[in-house]
Amino acid sequence: MGRVGIRDVAKAAQVSVTTVSHALNDRRGSRISAATKEHVRAVAEDLGYAPNRLASGLRNNRSYLIGLVSDEIATTPFAGDMILGAQDAAYERGCLLMMLDAGGDGELEKRQVSTLLQHQVDGIVYARMYHQRIGLPVELAGVPTVLLDAVSADEKVSSVIPDEVEAARLAVRSLVAAGHRHIGFINNLDDIPATHGRLLGYQEALKESGIEFDPALVVAGVPETNGGRAAAMDVLSGPSRPTALFCFNDQMAMGAYQAAGSLGLEIPRDLSVIGIDNLELIAAALWPGLTTMALPHYDMGRWAVKQLLNEIEKPDDVEPVQMMFDCPLVQRGSVAPPLQI
Amino acid sequence: MGRVGIRDVAKAAQVSVTTVSHALNDRRGSRISAATKEHVRAVAEDLGYAPNRLASGLRNNRSYLIGLVSDEIATTPFAGDMILGAQDAAYERGCLLMMLDAGGDGELEKRQVSTLLQHQVDGIVYARMYHQRIGLPVELAGVPTVLLDAVSADEKVSSVIPDEVEAARLAVRSLVAAGHRHIGFINNLDDIPATHGRLLGYQEALKESGIEFDPALVVAGVPETNGGRAAAMDVLSGPSRPTALFCFNDQMAMGAYQAAGSLGLEIPRDLSVIGIDNLELIAAALWPGLTTMALPHYDMGRWAVKQLLNEIEKPDDVEPVQMMFDCPLVQRGSVAPPLQI
DNA sequence: TTGAAAGCGCTAACAA
DNA sequence: TTGTTAGCGCTTTCAA
Numbered sequence: 001m002g003r004v005g006i007r008d009v010a011k012a013a014q015v016s017v018t019t020v021s022h023a024l025n026d027r028r029g030s031r032i033s034a035a036t037k038e039h040v041r042a043v044a045e046d047l048g049y050a051p052n053r054l055a056s057g058l059r060n061n062r063s064y065l066i067g068l069v070s071d072e073i074a075t076t077p078f079a080g081d082m083i084l085g086a087q088d089a090a091y092e093r094g095c096l097l098m099m100l101d102a103g104g105d106g107e108l109e110k111r112q113v114s115t116l117l118q119h120q121v122d123g124i125v126y127a128r129m130y131h132q133r134i135g136l137p138v139e140l141a142g143v144p145t146v147l148l149d150a151v152s153a154d155e156k157v158s159s160v161i162p163d164e165v166e167a168a169r170l171a172v173r174s175l176v177a178a179g180h181r182h183i184g185f186i187n188n189l190d191d192i193p194a195t196h197g198r199l200l201g202y203q204e205a206l207k208e209s210g211i212e213f214d215p216a217l218v219v220a221g222v223p224e225t226n227g228g229r230a231a232a233m234d235v236l237s238g239p240s241r242p243t244a245l246f247c248f249n250d251q252m253a254m255g256a257y258q259a260a261g262s263l264g265l266e267i268p269r270d271l272s273v274i275g276i277d278n279l280e281l282i283a284a285a286l287w288p289g290l291t292t293m294a295l296p297h298y299d300m301g302r303w304a305v306k307q308l309l310n311e312i313e314k315p316d317d318v319e320p321v322q323m324m325f326d327c328p329l330v331q332r333g334s335v336a337p338p339l340q341i
Numbered sequence: 342m343g344r345v346g347i348r349d350v351a352k353a354a355q356v357s358v359t360t361v362s363h364a365l366n367d368r369r370g371s372r373i374s375a376a377t378k379e380h381v382r383a384v385a386e387d388l389g390y391a392p393n394r395l396a397s398g399l400r401n402n403r404s405y406l407i408g409l410v411s412d413e414i415a416t417t418p419f420a421g422d423m424i425l426g427a428q429d430a431a432y433e434r435g436c437l438l439m440m441l442d443a444g445g446d447g448e449l450e451k452r453q454v455s456t457l458l459q460h461q462v463d464g465i466v467y468a469r470m471y472h473q474r475i476g477l478p479v480e481l482a483g484v485p486t487v488l489l490d491a492v493s494a495d496e497k498v499s500s501v502i503p504d505e506v507e508a509a510r511l512a513v514r515s516l517v518a519a520g521h522r523h524i525g526f527i528n529n530l531d532d533i534p535a536t537h538g539r540l541l542g543y544q545e546a547l548k549e550s551g552i553e554f555d556p557a558l559v560v561a562g563v564p565e566t567n568g569g570r571a572a573a574m575d576v577l578s579g580p581s582r583p584t585a586l587f588c589f590n591d592q593m594a595m596g597a598y599q600a601a602g603s604l605g606l607e608i609p610r611d612l613s614v615i616g617i618d619n620l621e622l623i624a625a626a627l628w629p630g631l632t633t634m635a636l637p638h639y640d641m642g643r644w645a646v647k648q649l650l651n652e653i654e655k656p657d658d659v660e661p662v663q664m665m666f667d668c669p670l671v672q673r674g675s676v677a678p679p680l681q682i
Numbered sequence: 683t684t685g686a687a688a689g690c691g692c693t694a695a696c697a698a
Numbered sequence: 699t700t701g702t703t704a705g706c707g708c709t710t711t712c713a714a
Contacts, residue, residue: 055707077418
């Protein structure tokens with residue numbers, strides 16, 4: 001581990017450390033002759049010089065470290081792409097991401113944030129596993145922060161979320177486009193933005209197609225497979241069976257598949273199903289594959305870090321922006337025209 | 342952001358910075374009177390002092406940063422618990438984890454490692470998404486490293502993997518214990534340690550129960566749902582249908598469910614199924630729930646970091662250890678006695 | 683165009 | 699038991 005430092009380079013290149021520093025960082029262009037710059041760089045390369053970020057960070061008050069604190073993203077399959085997007089964006093701007101996952105433990109999260117700050121992170125991406133409205137933790141006051149898959153009540157800080165209403169609208173529209181007019185909605189019963197947004201989108205899409213909203217066709221459950229199964233069982237056994245089901249998420253859609261199976265309904269012949277999430281592991285594994293709306297996790301992660309770095313790099317105009325991303329439709333095999341139209 | 346430093350504390354406590362440093366870090370116990378120590382700590386707490394890890398790291402040659410470089414763990418649902426375990430272990434020892442995911446891009450990975458080293462990480466956990474045998478990247482030479490879910494060909498570095506053979510043995514044993522003697526194996530066709538290890542365990546478990554190995558009962562496919570579906574379709578339509586299926590992983594088991602469904606076989610009445618992975622998202626979502634062997638991801642992640650920190654903290658006896666963890670059985674509802682025995 | 687030197691916040695060897 | 703002070707590796711002001 002013979003770490004080679006800037007002075008080793010200076011010695012080898014027969015110049016001063018100042019010159020080396022300037023040659024490697026070229027700030028003001030007109031500082032150094034092109035020749036020495038080239039020379040110094042060659043020597044540095046030769047010696048395998050790599051800067052010590054601890055030292056430069058200490059001096060510059062800039063660690064090139066970004067903290068990402070989350071509730072459960074890291075460990076659940078739902079939003080892995082958020083991390084990837086964030087990581088990519090950070091890496092492209094010369095930063096590293098330090099990801100911490102408190103698993104929903106508020107006290108732990110507090111300590112994690114403090115540890116992150118001790119390491120002098122340049123800013124923090126505060127991410128939630130699913131779109132929610134939150135109060136910004138006090139320990140983040142004064143720290144450059146961007147919210148990922150969350151909005152703050154006071155909107156004092158930038159945030160990025162998916163457009164729930166539009167996602168639902170597009171999903172239902174695609175069902176309508178396939179010829180369906182009798183469309184059930186398997187909703188989540190949790191009181192979260194997605195629940196309300198998607199219901200709204202569902203209603204709007206129906207309205208714009210001149211289909212009357214029938215409350216009997218929306219039934220809620222816990223947002224997992226069993227909740228979807230029960231709810232689907234319910235609405236499919238009802239008096240007027242829908243020909244298509246819009247499901248709150250892919251897991252509930254999987255439950256709908258199971259309900260359809262046990263009722264002897266074949267997808268998509270007897271029943272079309274569309275989900276939200278594009279959870280590869282489920283959507284692609286179902287048979288037939290599940291048509292679904294992809295949550296723009298990668299883009300959101302990317303945007304959050306990009307915005308954060310922008311705010312860090314010019315802290316003058318810290319105009320917080322509330323961003324929303326669209327959810328693209330991913331077609332597989334679970335939507336077809338209804339049997340008799 | 343009025344950062345308060347050690348000298349602020351010193352001034353406020355009316356002592357020197359040395360005293361503050363010692364009071365807060367208590368190295369050699371007998372350095373400072375209990376009274377002043379208490380006093381200094383109180384003042385520090387009061388001022389909200391938090392050490393600057395960049396500065397102390399620079400001074401100590403110890404960043405308290407651990408790098409975790411992986412191929413795809415971060416972004417796929419398979420091994421999230423490895424990260425959690427690693428994070429927990431790091432956090433308990435006062436370290437932070439910097440996770441980088443190259444998505445399988447070797448060049449990128451090389452640069453990521455170099456970035457990590459620039460940030461002076463104390464060591465690196467080199468993790469793979471699934472158990473494999475690898476050559477250690479050259480850029481890691483001389484850097485404290487532990488392999489996670491991988492072993493190095495030369496065994497010069499510590500590593501931790503799951504016990505594939507034992508996992509399969511236990512899975513098959515539990516099928517035998519339920520009364521099955523006609524057990525199929527849906528294997529992966531990739532040439533990786535898990536493929537061979539699990540086949541071996543399958544064979545050993547049969548042998549110890551006095552069941553003859555029938556090559557016609559093992560059929561391989563791509564390790565995903567469709568591969569499992571095709572393979573299961575195959576073996577279940579064959580001349581002597583097994584009463585139970587041991588599947589390479591939970592996704593293939595899901596495929597087996599689909600095959601069973603389309604053949605009119607009810608699980609677990611007509612067919613028992615057992616998987617490996619305990620992929621919550623699938624195992625719990627299937628109906629009935631999938632009985633499966635859990636891969637010890639959390640424990641492996643934890644162990645890797647613990648071992649790494651041990652090696653970092655006393656670099657004298659760097660005796661690399663090759664660790665193996667057992668896979669516990671997670672019972673849900675997919676195993677029952679065979680219909681007629 | 684280049685170099686000397688101060689100092690980022692902290693620790694620890696040395697002095698008192 | 700406590701304080702003074704020299705750096706850790708780097709950037710940058712100021713002088714040459």
